[in-house]
Amino acid sequence: MRQGRPIALGSVSLWGRILAREQGYRAQYAYPYELFVIGGDERIARELRARYFVDVSLL
Numbered sequence: 257m258r259q260g261r262p263i264a265l266g267s268v269s270l271w272g273r274i275l276a277r278e279q280g281y282r283a284q285y286a287y288p289y290e291l292f293v294i295g296g297d298e299r300i301a302r303e304l305r306a307r308y309f310v311d312v313s314l315l
Contacts, residue, residue: 260295261295262293262294262295262296262297262300263293263294263295264291264292264293264294264296264304265291265292265294266288266289266290266291266292266310267288267289267290268286268287268288268289269286269287269288269289270283270285270286271283271284271285271286272284272285287308288308288310289310290310290311290312290313291304291308291310291311291312291313292312292313292314292315293312293313293314293315294315296314297314298314301313301314
């Protein structure tokens with residue numbers, strides 16, 4: 257992680273063609289289900305909520 261840059265992690269909903277691999281999944285379509293922001297502030301959380309219409313938690 258670069259100092260001063262927040263990181264967003266989360267869960268996504270997958271659909272369409274989905275491939276399961278050893279290192280994770282690849283999907284034809286994906287959309288965030290929930291997000292967790294490390295090193296961010298409430299402004300970033302608000303922007304993510306407005307853009308993706310999902311729950312965003314600050315860690």
